Amino acid sequence: MAFDVVIKNGTIVDGTGSPPVKADIGVTGDRISALGDLSSANGARTIDATGLTIAPGWIDTHAHSDGALLNDPQHANGLRQGITTEILDQDGLSYAPLSRDDYLNYRRYLAGLLGDPPEDLDMSTIASFRSHYDGVGINTVCLVPHGPLRISSVGFVDAPIRGADLDKAKALLRQGLDEGARGLATGMSYYPNAYSDTEELIELCKVVAEYGGVYVTHLRDHETDRGFGGGGVTEALEIGRQSGVKVHFSHYRTQADSAGQVDELMAEIDAAKSEGVDITLECYPYPVGSSFPMSYFSGDFHEGGADGVLERLADPAQRSKYIAMLENYSVKALAENSWSVIGPESHKHLEGMYFRDVAAERGVSVPEMICDVILETKLFCGSRGAPPHSARLWRQVEADVMALLSRDDYMIGSDAIPIGEVCHPRAFGCFPRVVGRLRRRLGYPLEQVVQRLTQNPANRFGLTDRGVLAEGKFADIVVFDADRIIDQSSFEDPRVHPAGIPYVIVNGKIAVDHEELTGVLAGKPIP
Numbered sequence: 001m002a003f004d005v006v007i008k009n010g011t012i013v014d015g016t017g018s019p020p021v022k023a024d025i026g027v028t029g030d031r032i033s034a035l036g037d038l039s040s041a042n043g044a045r046t047i048d049a050t051g052l053t054i055a056p057g058w059i060d061t062h063a064h065s066d067g068a069l070l071n072d073p074q075h076a077n078g079l080r081q082g083i084t085t086e087i088l089d090q091d092g093l094s095y096a097p098l099s100r101d102d103y104l105n106y107r108r109y110l111a112g113l114l115g116d117p118p119e120d121l122d123m124s125t126i127a128s129f130r131s132h133y134d135g136v137g138i139n140t141v142c143l144v145p146h147g148p149l150r151i152s153s154v155g156f157v158d159a160p161i162r163g164a165d166l167d168k169a170k171a172l173l174r175q176g177l178d179e180g181a182r183g184l185a186t187g188m189s190y191y192p193n194a195y196s197d198t199e200e201l202i203e204l205c206k207v208v209a210e211y212g213g214v215y216v217t218h219l220r221d222h223e224t225d226r227g228f229g230g231g232g233v234t235e236a237l238e239i240g241r242q243s244g245v246k247v248h249f250s251h252y253r254t255q256a257d258s259a260g261q262v263d264e265l266m267a268e269i270d271a272a273k274s275e276g277v278d279i280t281l282e283c284y285p286y287p288v289g290s291s292f293p294m295s296y297f298s299g300d301f302h303e304g305g306a307d308g309v310l311e312r313l314a315d316p317a318q319r320s321k322y323i324a325m326l327e328n329y330s331v332k333a334l335a336e337n338s339w340s341v342i343g344p345e346s347h348k349h350l351e352g353m354y355f356r357d358v359a360a361e362r363g364v365s366v367p368e369m370i371c372d373v374i375l376e377t378k379l380f381c382g383s384r385g386a387p388p389h390s391a392r393l394w395r396q397v398e399a400d401v402m403a404l405l406s407r408d409d410y411m412i413g414s415d416a417i418p419i420g421e422v423c424h425p426r427a428f429g430c431f432p433r434v435v436g437r438l439r440r441r442l443g444y445p446l447e448q449v450v451q452r453l454t455q456n457p458a459n460r461f462g463l464t465d466r467g468v469l470a471e472g473k474f475a476d477i478v479v480f481d482a483d484r485i486i487d488q489s490s491f492e493d494p495r496v497h498p499a500g501i502p503y504v505i506v507n508g509k510i511a512v513d514h515e516e517l518t519g520v521l522a523g524k525p526i527p
């Protein structure tokens, strides 16, 4: 029998959690067409995987590549890790469904997080959004993002959605789900999402539940008086209870101030699960995150999106008000952040600088500096947290992440923001850090870790023909050296690809060959 690609002499970890087995894989077209002893078979291309492990390509359940993929479809940072599918629209921050004017405004508002994709794209529907990702390096899955849903129904205003606006939002949500979205995504540190209240979210999630979709949520820490039980975990669980929707928690793990407290972290969630709320979760293996400075401000600061923010910061009286808001927020924590991405060439030198150093250089306070940089860069600025000073705390958070990943309801979402010279290292290293460095250091079974990164997310998000290696499934495959696979991106030098991942196949096409990109762009928007 002749195949397009045959991978011989490797060890298969098929994604189901079954122990590794020695077997060969044959690929025909975009599918796996045989699995077993293919020693006498021929392929147009034969890969010798002696000493290597063959697994389903990783599914990244949380990536902020929506803008980056449109400027750089190759997506080296994802492919070189072994990622073959990413779920977009995370935290409810993306581009559709939006009218042309709203797209231009929200694109500018999100620039510090998502970069600057082309202006002349049709983002009026989820279907048109999805069409822009046909022929990028990886497969993509989409969710209906809460931000655009609100902008297109009630506007960028400080009010929960009700009445006729709610009917409109529900109709747009339905249309998005009909066009292939797997659920609704929100992030309640962000706007206009945090203008919602629990009642609005329950109403929207009832629609998602009708479709068997997933409510993906970054928990509320703004406008907490609008959230049941003060927001956070309690609100998300209540939305699951009242709407019957499947709930998925974004980046839920311990951090430096809660390191080692995994049982406490999970107590409320496990209690809700035992009552029947359908819950899954994800995390990434680093002790701090990355975001954009919009998340430091609450309330009316955001009204009107980018246009509103720029107008307010240019007005001296209003600027003082928001500086005072940041002073109350937590200047000490903010001072430790650094600029990770800056758009304009005139300000590029700020990338990688601590906020406190930029403020000192300018002779202003940290809050004043933040407001000025937002205004000067027209919102094209992103930020990154600093890892804990104590390596012991850092390593404890990593141990917690791997303990969480041993639960069968966990998966990995990188939270990658693959833009900027000094981005968070997770954008280049998340998956090999888990599969290589942390699995080996902490001694978890390879087949269990692989299952969490492949079949688990495929099951949760309804990707029926992906996430496992079996005859008839799509040929999304990663071939790696289980003893050598390791991340090489760090906080000081983040844009470094990992090692020990010689081959990555997307829809049957070899996208990474001998640890080099082939230039193949075989990714599809998964229907």
Ligand SMILES: [Zn+2]
Pocket: 062, 064, 090, 091, 218, 415
């Ligand atoms: Zn995120």
